[in-house]
Amino acid sequence: MSREMGTNKTDVFIIADNICSPLGRTTQQNFEQIKNGISGVQKHDRPDLSDVPIAASLFKNNEFFVPGTHSYTKFEQLLIASITNALSHTDIKADDPKTGLIISSTKGNISLLETEENNSALQKRIGLNTSAQLIAGHFGFINQPIIISNACISGVMAIVTGMRLIQSGQYDQIVITGADVISKFVLSGFQSFQALSTERCKPFDKNRKGLNLGEGAATVILSGDEKYQGNIRVTGGGITNDANHISGPSRTGQELGDAIIKAMNNAGVKAEDIGLISAHGTATPYNDEMEAKAIMLAGLQKAPVSGLKGFYGHTLGAAGLIETILAKQSMEQNTLLPTLGFQETGTAPLNIINAVSNAAIKHCVKTASGFGGCNGALVLSK
Template identity: 80%
Template sequence: MGQLSNKSVFIIADNVCSPLGRTTAENFDKLKNGISGVQQHHRADLSNAPIAASLFNGNEVLIPGADTYTKFEQLLVASIAEALSQIKVQVDDPKTGLIISSTKGNISLLGTEENNEELQKRISLNTSAQLVARLFGFVSQPVIISNACISGVMAIVTGMRMIQSGEYNQVVVTGADVISKFVVSGFQSFQALSAERCKPFDKNRAGLNLGEGAATIILSGDEKYNGNIRVTGGGISNDANHISGPSRTGQELADAITKALSNAGVKSTDIDLISAHGTATPYNDEMEAKAITLAGIQHTPVNGLKAFYGHTLGAAGLIETVLAKQCMVQNTLLPTLGFEETGTAPLNITSAISDAEIKHCVKTASGFGGCNGALVLSK
């Protein structure tokens, strides 16, 4: 990529596809009514013990007649198709990009299929990306972002930079993850899962819930979308600290936030909403609270949506950014479900739905390997 310009990057269409609904509007309506997708599940194919998670029904048809596509790919296709139905985008233009974000992709096939050369190719994220690109008729080479739990946020920041580089006019950014025994056992080995619905930033938080879902954001540099919400800044950093434990100071996530604010040309006092990563694990929430404080935005209303969706891994940053954008459009602060008493460095956690003018929003994310991401949305 060449020199980045200050070109405006607009969100021109979006979708959230989750157990709560197949469109952004359906999902936002459920959130406003305090309805969570996280339920207790007794699924031997996922875990020997019951788990609290947000899952699609096992027999749910995401794309009729799409037997050749895995559940992960069907989620991507369903989300992209719904977003594209909202606006005319020339996908066969070389200046239309496609970014796919996921942490696990088709990894669950390792548990159900014979491990051979064909399977190795099938579980490659590149295979899924090419399938999806061909289905819709994209001609540009798909970009894959798989950087733990910041993948979704990083994908949006990458899409913004692709447009600002002048190499692309519009970019379709999509992401999805499905939950398998492989994923569940990994988080169980860390003792990171809560047996009940998670409580981000709460004193009695006991760990995270997992979730399935997909989301799509279509970005454009065309000034005819001047009235739309913009992606104005982004920052990525790494703790260089520990493979699974977050920074104890929060300085590195704070650096990503500060970088995103500078990139967006806004001050800390301009931010009206923080859509936090908020996994509800003891260490992540404390680190994030410290980072928000170090970045000077600790008085800004903060919400965490993982008690509604669980942690949707590579889709989380996308789902939560779409809903943050919807908060801005509707001038609404969503509650942090289950939050009662602060259990971290002091933050202004939203505990009830309320009206508020939201001109600028920060979305944060952190993940294994010490990665951190932040982006700014602006009216």
């Protein structure tokens, strides 16, 4: 146990992680690609997904991630591949009664509605609880898996939930994984909002025109075991809601600002302690402006801001996990990652990073916002 802000609070360490994306199958591959300025977002002509060409970060069509089996969907294969890689770096046992499993996704197997007959069997198959049980069974988890599906904050919320479950003593270690795949259903929804850019997105830029979508999976393994002293810790979290609009974000940024402040207070850090903000940065006109206002309301306008969706697109339920893992890597390697596509400020003024640079980062804030007005923030600490 460690003493923070006058109270006993269990340290929660990140002990392993994985990113599985079109940029690579491991965290290190992904980090190196980003440092080299390589983006997974490309132009695609995919009639199976869209009647018009799209800019997105997609795996190759019909690619398999778990060789030798056709019993898992693409969504489930991504989760299995990511968890397998992350677990390989630990001695964690899935069948330990003190090991938990959290799965983050926004859409799961919804794409099956496009290819299968809609009947009661399909309705069961597309349920996130069905996928969760299959994943748990594959690895031998004995505890009931927890599903977090709260729009685009799902990944961040899953990590905050995992931190709190370890601090409460319910689990000693938790495997947190998330994924989403892009389907016609998902694309058409964003197209109906006119939220997609036909070019690679430009977070926080004056000429941003919308977001790109992306596919990916990521896994973070958390532990409260003191033997991991020296690892990056998850030290704080905050969740709020705008109660503003089903799809439009708050115009003031106050509620995301509140989530950031809650997370920093929970972590026992001040604004001047933050060496990096890993932003949600969707590159949509309203979200980026709201997020910039929120960052200023939290007193973080001088902190370096990195938005990575120019590399990955918006990976939905995986986004918070992917971006948290890369923030952790930034802290460990004292490297700030660039906001690809950013050239000229188009929001309330922030300290946007647009080139790889060196910096000592002791604390990092990760933000997320989503449909329904949900907001999340967490703090990572060295």
